[in-house]
Amino acid sequence: MSTPLDLYRPGLALGRDAQALHRAAMPQFSGWLEHTRTAGGCARPVRLTGTIAAVERQTGRVLGEQHTDEMPDGVLYKACGNRRVSHCPDCAWVYQGDAYQVVRCGLTGGKGVPASVGRHPVVFATFTAPSFGAVHHRYIPRHTCATRQRCDCRPAPCRARSSTSTCRHGQPAACFARHDADDPRLGQPLCLDCYDHGHQVVWNYFAGELWRRTKQAIERHLAGLCRRRGIPFVQVVTDSGRVRWVPPVRVSHGKVAEMQRRAAVHFHVLLRLDGVDPDDLDALVSPPVGITVDDLEAAIHAAVRQITVTTPSHPDQPQGWTVAWGEQVDVRRINSAGGELTDGKVAAYLAKYATKATEVTGHQSTRLTPATIDDYADPEGDHLARLIDACWHLGRPTGTDTASGAATADDRQGSLDTKPNAYAGLRRWAHMLGFGGHFLTKARRYSVTFGLLRDTRATYRRAEDDGSTDTVTVGVLTYAGSGWLTEGDALLANTAAAQRRQARRIGREELAHEAWLVGAAA
Incomplete structure (x- = not known):
């Protein structure tokens, strides 16, 4: 029965x-x-x-x-706890709320973060990828709308040219369409054969390293300003007992990655100036008087112009690829007089993108395997299929007989004498079009952690259920x-x-x- x-x-x-x-x-x-x-x-x-x-x-x-x-x-x-709204809207709603608190507390304080951080200089910067080929885009030269959320301004022609020339593959090099916001052609290359898909997935893969070096350059620039302006360095004692002299200013950040329609990642970053307390390195104190938000903006622009990453050698690119930021770097101040950006708007904006991944490109899949890669990758396919194929091709094993898949004795010895394939992770992150980083990261001292928020919520629910x-x-x-x-x-x-x-x-x-x-x- x-x-x-x-x-x-x-x-x-x-x-x-x-x-x-x-x-x-x-x-x-x-x-x-x-x-x-x-x-x-x-x-x-x-x-x-x-x-x-x-x-x-x-x-x-x-x-x-x-x-x-x-x-x-x-x-x-x-x-399940999945952060992606396309996979689980309810769990993503919880994650978005936590992300909002993480970002907001770093701007205004709360949940263990002192309220004094609200008086620290902070900017909202957007770092974009360079061009890897001409794509259809929507550009509005001048906004006349009341709010960008309901923008109905007329866009300019996509890629107007005085002559209707073609590329070397015979595709038109101009586009006179005024694309709507939901036009499926947005982000698609004008010529798939001209577009450098390999360089783009490598850029996505090494974007995290580019950001790391950029932040280091920002802090070095500010440290140099302190030296030139006579602002004394701070003597601190490390956990190992060593005495060090460190710059009196440091930068704490909260960063969200967003995938563009062309499938290149870009970063929205909150950068906050903090000082250094010699008696408590974890304390959040105001930066020295001689360093202002203008200096922070100048440091960001200087770092973007200077920092590049040359990737390791690859059989397809022996000299490696150059990974650098694009020309469009936007830096805005938060809570400034007459400004549109407030701490609440920025926190909500970043929290929204923390629950997204590759959905805007039209691609959604789990991690790809040799059994499923052929369903998505195609060197002669559309834009996304070529990007996924580039990830799989560039991340292929090196030093082996690719025809049989077996390594000879010389190949095995060679693998012992050389470093591992620096591009092997491209296959692991092919479903993310090469980007393997987390979509929301922050400096350790910027704000509270997701773990703390989850533990607090669990403790509250336990007390609510058990009364103790x-x-x-x-x-x-x-x-x-x-x-x-x-x-x-x-x-x-x-x-x-x-x-x-x-x-x-x-x-x-x-x-x-x-x-x-x-x-x-x-």
């Missing part, structure tokens, strides 16, 4: 609505809905089996123990699968989660309105 749970096994001829109705009609439905609350809204939750024990924090004594077999569905549901923080939950769990058991379960859990989110949003709005009324009355 089948059990009630068997009715929900995949393969049973029940539609989604019928599955949901049957689940809702079960006597244990309320318990099941509460059981799935922590993962409600997740598109593909993780199912875990094992034992969960409640342990007293002070003594380590086990107060209670429960096996997942005693729980609804015999499993414990855990949200004296116990710790310890689980010995193993992976049982991913996803809801049926589409009907997903519908019920996600609907309940959406209702809870809506209730929280309304509650926050009511609290904000009450605070406004109190302030207006005062």
Whole structure:
């Protein structure tokens, strides 16, 4: 005889609505809905089996123990935690909220960050990639709209030319179209054969190293200004006990990577000037009086002009590729008089892009393997197919017999005498078009961490459920699968989660309105 749970096994001829109705009609439905609350809204939750024990924090004594077999569905549901909104909107919504707090606390303080950071000079800079070939683009020479979010200004012709010449492959070198914002041609090369796809994926791959050197150059520029202006260096004692003299100013950053439509990554970076406390290196203090936001802007522009990265030699490019920033480097001040950028807008902007990846290019896939690469890569295909093929081709193993895939004795000895292939990671990140970095990173001293926010949220929920923080939950769990058991379960859990989110949003709005009324009355 089948059990009630068997009715929900995949393969049973029940539609989604019928599955949901049957689940809702079960006597244990309320318990099941509460059981799935922590993962409600997740598109593909993780199912875990094992034992969960409640342990007293002070003594380590086990107060209670429960096996997942005693729980609804015999499993414990855990949200997948995926940050990408295209994969799981609910988990991305949580991640976006955390990203907003990480960025905002670095601008205004809070959650352990002193409020004094709000008085530190800070700029919002955008670093773009150079050109790898002509692409269709949308350019508005002059904005007359009230807000950029609802811009309806007429764009200029894409690539107007006085003559309708063609490239060496016979493709038109001009485009007189005035592209709409949703035109699928935006970001596509005018000539696929002229475009340097290999250089672009290498740029994406080494963009993180380019940023690292750029930040070092910014700090060196500011240190030089301190020397020339007579601002004394600070004597500090390192953890190893050594005495060092360090510049009195340092730069803390929060950075978000955004993929352009042409599939080249660019960075939006918050750079904040901090001082150095000789007695506490982790303290956030104001920079010295002699260094201003003008100096920070000058340092950024100087570093962008100076810093380049020459990549290691490759069989296809023995001299390596040059990785440098593009000409379009935008630096704006935040919370300046008459400026459009405020800390809240910047934090929301960066948090939004922290949940995206390659969606704007039209490509979405998991990590590619030799079994799946042919579904996406094609040296004669469209723009994305050629970029993925370039990643796979440039990241191929070196020093082996590519025809048979086996290495000779000489090849094996050669691999011992040389460094590993510096481009091997391109295959690992082919699904990301070469970019292997995290989409949101920050300096250690910039703000709070995601881990701290997650721990705080878990502690709050534990106290809310148990009424006490004296116990710790310890689980010995193993992976049982991913996803809801049926589409009907997903519908019920996600609907309940959406209702809870809506209730929280309304509650926050009511609290904000009450605070406004109190302030207006005062």
